[in-house]
Amino acid sequence: MPLRVVVAGATGVVGRALLPLLRERGHHVTALARKADRLEELSVDEIAAVDLLEPDALRIHLRRAAPDVVIDQSSAFGAADPQEALQRTAKLRERGTKNLMDAAVAAGARRFIAQGMTAAYRPHGHDVLEEDSPLWVHVPGRWGDLVRALASVEEDLFSRPGIEGVSLRYGSLYGPDTHYAPGGDVHARVVGSELPLVGDGVGLTSFTHVDDAAGVILELLEGGDPGAYNVVDNEPAESSEWLPAYARMAGAPAPVALTMEQAKSQLDWLTVHQLTEQRGASNFRLRETLGWKPSWPSWREGFASLFGLWPA
Numbered sequence: 128m129p130l131r132v133v134v135a136g137a138t139g140v141v142g143r144a145l146l147p148l149l150r151e152r153g154h155h156v157t158a159l160a161r162k163a164d165r166l167e168e169l170s171v172d173e174i175a176a177v178d179l180l181e182p183d184a185l186r187i188h189l190r191r192a193a194p195d196v197v198i199d200q201s202s203a204f205g206a207a208d209p210q211e212a213l214q215r216t217a218k219l220r221e222r223g224t225k226n227l228m229d230a231a232v233a234a235g236a237r238r239f240i241a242q243g244m245t246a247a248y249r250p251h252g253h254d255v256l257e258e259d260s261p262l263w264v265h266v267p268g269r270w271g272d273l274v275r276a277l278a279s280v281e282e283d284l285f286s287r288p289g290i291e292g293v294s295l296r297y298g299s300l301y302g303p304d305t306h307y308a309p310g311g312d313v314h315a316r317v318v319g320s321e322l323p324l325v326g327d328g329v330g331l332t333s334f335t336h337v338d339d340a341a342g343v344i345l346e347l348l349e350g351g352d353p354g355a356y357n358v359v360d361n362e363p364a365e366s367s368e369w370l371p372a373y374a375r376m377a378g379a380p381a382p383v384a385l386t387m388e389q390a391k392s393q394l395d396w397l398t399v400h401q402l403t404e405q406r407g408a409s410n411f412r413l414r415e416t417l418g419w420k421p422s423w424p425s426w427r428e429g430f431a432s433l434f435g436l437w438p439a
């Protein structure tokens with residue numbers, strides 16, 4: 128049955144991939160973001176130019192849209208400075224997502240779909256973590272602020288009466304227009320030999336192609352129990368594996384090797400953590416409960432597609 132759907136962050140990388148999928152299935156889509164000119168380029172039923180940090184305006188727009196489902200794909204990860212990106216996204220989650228939840232409840236929405244991150248798990252025990260693993264809320268600094276904001280959003284989301292909360296915990300997001308695409312931040316760091324192999328390079332990353340970040344939402348508009356879902360591919364990869372492979376495909380120099388001590392003095396804490404101790408995530412819950420399969424099961428073909436190397 129066609130649903131009325133509001134998509135916040137509709138002009139972002141995941142939002143833009145999601146909108147045509149919703150419309151192909153006949154859903155009525157209201158696209159929401161701040162910049163009206165970018166909204167006007169979208170092919171949707173309604174647009175609403177509004178800031179998630181303005182609760183009163185948000186409430187009016189949501190009431191008008193009368194959604195069954197509200198999806199938050201807003202983010203500020205695109206900010207040029209990484210520390211600023213963390214700070215702005217934490218604020219957006221802490222205040223903006225919560226404002227959107229309030230407005231969704233007031234407008235009578237049945238389900239709210241939020242954005243989380245598998246990188247927020249506390250590294251412990253197994254290499255590959257499932258949804259019941261704790262988020263790393265005690266880590267200090269800007270990263271900790273973001274993890275605490277994500278944890279607070281989920282806690283709120285899963286306990287609100289009258290609305291079903293779903294959190295999509297994405298892996299490292301890649302695909303066209305992301306940090307991994309030519310012109311993006313990861314691409315620039317690899318091409319500039321600024322992303323090294325550190326120690327044994329055993330930090331694991333789970334990846335999510337933008338197509339899967341968007342596509343999984345079709346399964347969760349009405350189906351699936353409320354709660355958290357890891358939305359990741361089937362192949363968590365150590366940095367010693369994915370980083371040289373990415374550099375080769377990008378035509379970049381092989382990554383330089385640093386000891387842990389060298390890395391700690393030359394790189395920021397988050398980069399060292401991701402390259403050396405981060406854990407991967409399992410998509411077992413999505414597969415088991417919804418029969419979901421990623422359309423990009425491995426980052427290998429996914430990365431190759433970024434550089435015109437796939438299909439071969």
Ligand SMILES: NC(=O)c1ccc[n+]([C@@H]2O[C@H](COP(=O)([O-])OP(=O)(O)OC[C@H]3O[C@@H](n4cnc5c(N)ncnc54)[C@H](OP(=O)(O)O)[C@@H]3O)[C@@H](O)[C@H]2O)c1
Nearest residue numbers: 136137138139140160161162178179201202204205305306
């Ligand atoms: N999304 C993720 O999970 C994730 C995770 C890690 C890294 N990244 C990387 O970050 C880069 C950017 O991708 P992205 O999806 O994060 O962001 P994006 O493509 O920049 O999209 C962000 C969306 O949120 C909207 N938005 C931001 N602040 C808002 C506010 N206060 N009120 C209302 N709407 C707001 C933006 O529109 P307006 O500016 O018009 O408001 C836009 O529609 C990509 O390169 C990706 O690789 C993304």
